[in-house]
Amino acid sequence: MILKTVKASVRHSMLPAALCLACTTSLFSAQVLAFSLDDVASQAKGLLDKPYTAPASNLPNELRTLSFKDYQQIKAREDKYEWAGSKTPFKLSFYHQGMHFETPVKINEVTATSVNEIKYDPERFDFGDVKVDKDATKDLGYAGFRVMYPINDKDKLDEIMSVLGASYYRVVGKDQVYGTSARGLAIDTALPSGEEFPYFREFWIERPKAGDKHLVMYALLDSPRATGAYRFILRPGKDAIVDVKSKVFLRENVTKLGVAPLTSMFLYGSNQRSAKANYRPALHDANGLAIHTGSDEHIWRPLNNPQNLGVSTFQVENPKGFGLLQRGRDFAQYEDLDDHYEERPSVWIEPKGEWGKGKVELVEIPTPDETNDNIVAFWTPDEQPKPGEPMEFDYRMHWTKDERAQLGPDLAWVKQTMRSAGEVKQPNLTRKLDGSIALLVDFEGPSLEALKPDAAVASNFSINDNAEVLDNHLQYNKATKGWRMTVRFKVKDPKQAVEMRAALVEGDKTLSETWSYQLPPNTVAPQ
Numbered sequence: 244m245i246l247k248t249v250k251a252s253v254r255h256s257m258l259p260a261a262l263c264l265a266c267t268t269s270l271f272s273a274q275v276l277a278f279s280l281d282d283v284a285s286q287a288k289g290l291l292d293k294p295y296t297a298p299a300s301n302l303p304n305e306l307r308t309l310s311f312k313d314y315q316q317i318k319a320r321e322d323k324y325e326w327a328g329s330k331t332p333f334k335l336s337f338y339h340q341g342m343h344f345e346t347p348v349k350i351n352e353v354t355a356t357s358v359n360e361i362k363y364d365p366e367r368f369d370f371g372d373v374k375v376d377k378d379a380t381k382d383l384g385y386a387g388f389r390v391m392y393p394i395n396d397k398d399k400l401d402e403i404m405s406v407l408g409a410s411y412y413r414v415v416g417k418d419q420v421y422g423t424s425a426r427g428l429a430i431d432t433a434l435p436s437g438e439e440f441p442y443f444r445e446f447w448i449e450r451p452k453a454g455d456k457h458l459v460m461y462a463l464l465d466s467p468r469a470t471g472a473y474r475f476i477l478r479p480g481k482d483a484i485v486d487v488k489s490k491v492f493l494r495e496n497v498t499k500l501g502v503a504p505l506t507s508m509f510l511y512g513s514n515q516r517s518a519k520a521n522y523r524p525a526l527h528d529a530n531g532l533a534i535h536t537g538s539d540e541h542i543w544r545p546l547n548n549p550q551n552l553g554v555s556t557f558q559v560e561n562p563k564g565f566g567l568l569q570r571g572r573d574f575a576q577y578e579d580l581d582d583h584y585e586e587r588p589s590v591w592i593e594p595k596g597e598w599g600k601g602k603v604e605l606v607e608i609p610t611p612d613e614t615n616d617n618i619v620a621f622w623t624p625d626e627q628p629k630p631g632e633p634m635e636f637d638y639r640m641h642w643t644k645d646e647r648a649q650l651g652p653d654l655a656w657v658k659q660t661m662r663s664a665g666e667v668k669q670p671n672l673t674r675k676l677d678g679s680i681a682l683l684v685d686f687e688g689p690s691l692e693a694l695k696p697d698a699a700v701a702s703n704f705s706i707n708d709n710a711e712v713l714d715n716h717l718q719y720n721k722a723t724k725g726w727r728m729t730v731r732f733k734v735k736d737p738k739q740a741v742e743m744r745a746a747l748v749e750g751d752k753t754l755s756e757t758w759s760y761q762l763p764p765n766t767v768a769p770q
Contacts, residue, residue: 278353278447283461283472284490284633286445290470291492291631298444300345303379307345314342316371321400323367324391325352330453332393334400335361338386338407339368347384349445353461358447361385388446390458392479403479409440410464411506414642415588416483422507422528422587423567425640427464427473428491429501429621433554433606436498441466443473468494483588483642491634493627501604501621502636503592507567509546510613514660514682514760523578526613528587529567531657532605532620533649533756537561541650541756544605545660546618549763553607553740557759565603566591567620568646571659588642591649592622595637600625607763647688655688655725655747655755665713665731679713679733682760686747687725690754696721699749702728706743709735710762717747728758740764 300307319336321327326334340347350361363384365377387407391400394417406412410427430439441464449459457478464471471491478484487503511517512525527546534542537560546567547553559565568589571577577584601624610617628634641648650656665679694700696719704715714731726747734741741762747755 278358278449278461280461280472280474280488280490283447283463283474286463287465287470287472287490288492288631288633290465291494295465295467295494298346298442301347301382301384302340302345303376305374305376305379306341309342309373311342313371313373316373317341318369318371319389320367320369323364324400325361326450329450331451331455333451333455333458334391335448336389336391336402337361337367338388340383340386344386344408348387348443350385350388351445351447353447353449388448390477394479403483404477406443406446409442410462414477414483414485414640416479416642416644417481418586419483419588419642419644420583420586422569422584423590424506424616425485425590426504426506427462427489428466428469428471429499429504429619430466430468430497431499432501432504432604432619432621433552433608434498439466439468439497441469441471464491468497470494482645485640485642486637487640488637489635491636492632493630493634495630496627499604500623500627501619502598502623503594503638503640504619504621505567505590505592506616507618507620508610508613508616509548509607509618510610511548512546514545514662515547516662525571525576525584526579527569527584529569529589529618531568531570532603533564533566533568533591533646534559534562534603535564535649537563539563541654541656542759543657543756544759544761545657546605547607547761547763548617549607549609550765551609551763553761553763555605555607555761557603557605558601559603560600561597562594562601562603562622564591564593564649565620565622566641566649567618569644570646570657572644586644588644589646591641591643593639593641594622595639598622598624598636650688650756653688653690655686655690657756657758658685658687658723658725660684660758660760665733677713679731680762680766681729681731682743682762684728684730684745684758685720685723685725686728686755686758687720687723688755691726691747692724694749700726700754701748702745703748704728704730704743704745706730706732707741709739710741710743711735734762734766737766738764 317339324334389402390404392403394401404414413421413424428441443462444465445463447461460475462473474488476486507529509527512530532544606619608617661683663681664676665681666674710732712732720727746757
């Protein structure tokens with residue numbers, strides 16, 4: 244299973260899902276004094292009483308057969324942005340239907356006195372060299388929308404949020420570029436039965452006032468087995484903050500429900516070098532899953548691009564947070580002048596209230612190149628509501644480049660995990676490969692910087708029985724004022740994974756987060 248994507252601002256939307264989206268008839272009159280999540284939830288619950296209807300295409304053939312290059316020529320005109328003549332710093336631009344974006348999503352504007360659909364208008368677009376019959380497009384809608392805001396320069400509008408395809412969206416803060424995506428809901432991800440992709444079929448966006456520093460949006464979600472209502476409050480800044488409030492209803496039972504799902508890309512990095520010669524040392528939108536458990540343990544799980552589909556689960560009751568993080572902000576770690584992976588945001592989910600018993604699940608999918616989003620992470624509850632009963636999960640999303648903030652001020656973290664061929668020193672001091680695998684883990688942070696180089700730091704290390712450990716030692720690293728753990732081992736059964744964990748301690752005091760690593764099955768020892 245590969246989530247097929249393209250390398251552009253629309254990459255997250257190119258999935259085998261029902262894409263955007265069928266127009267629906269609003270239940271709301273033109274005269275309303277207030278609009279809330281309850282209004283959308285009543286629509287979501289109403290859908291339960293009707294047979295599910297998949298969105299139908301209304302796209303003429305000339306637009307359906309567009310190449311990606313031609314589709315990119317269709318650009319929104321800045322002078323035709325929604326609220327272009329208003330004093331608010333927020334503006335909306337729209338994605339045109341075309342290519343595989345065959346069905347429209349209904350987008351409404353909400354004011355203090357009215358709810359009105361934002362109708363399709365071809366004058367909002369510059370079509371470039373694409374020849375379009377205006378009569379054939381008069382009944383189209385929009386495939387999605389962008390939120391524009393002057394995040395980097397007060398005199399220039401930047402795209403800070405993109406909503407396009409299924410229930411996918413991406414957000415950036417100051418000096419960030421698109422990377423990891425979020426979506427409303429995941430159903431049966433990585434199961435043999437196949438994944439179901441719920442989609443946002445209608446949006447309501449509040450018209451912002453001139454002095455507003457936030458934008459409020461509502462969305463109606465639908466799929467064969469679920470409906471839902473969502474409220475998003477977007478707060479631009481150095482970090483972009485999105486507050487999510489949701490109410491979901493199941494039409495029927497599902498095997499696996501994914502709450503607050505994140506989707507990203509990991510091709511290779513320091514723990515898994517490129518199999519082919521490449522000038523870029525690393526290529527990923529995120530390189531690890533971080534979890535803050537209800538018992539206050541911090542876990543760091545480096546990502547893999549495995550040979551076969553891999554699923555890892557972390558049983559966590561009432562999680563305090565989880566996310567896909569991009570650790571490493573130096574250009575030299577990526578060396579890419581076009582895609583700037585060092586500027587991709589980490590995405591941290593901060594649950595509101597108690598989510599109960601469940602687990603954080605990580606799905607890793609093999610991919611041959613960076614055009615595929617091959618990493619998925621989400622929370623899945625141990626108990627699901629009965630069909631028709633509401634399920635509410637509220638959370639805050641941080642789109643940030645400050646990955647250390649979620650750890651607190653004192654705890655040390657894993658700076659990097661490096662995989663290498665195992666080697667031993669000969670009597671003549673030359674090094675010889677011995678067929679083993681070596682992992683080198685660098686820990687650094689305030690709790691370690693305060694210690695002397697000869698401090699009694701130890702590693703609480705454990706490994707499953709699929710490996711024979713040949714060496715495990717810890718060294719002070721004066722370059723980082725931290726410690727490096729080196730583990731050398733041989734795999735017993737290459738068809739099975741090797742699981743290991745480690746944390747640095749001094750006596751009974753924990754100094755670092757927990758490094759949790761999986762060497763995937765069929766990993767060949769480097770030569």
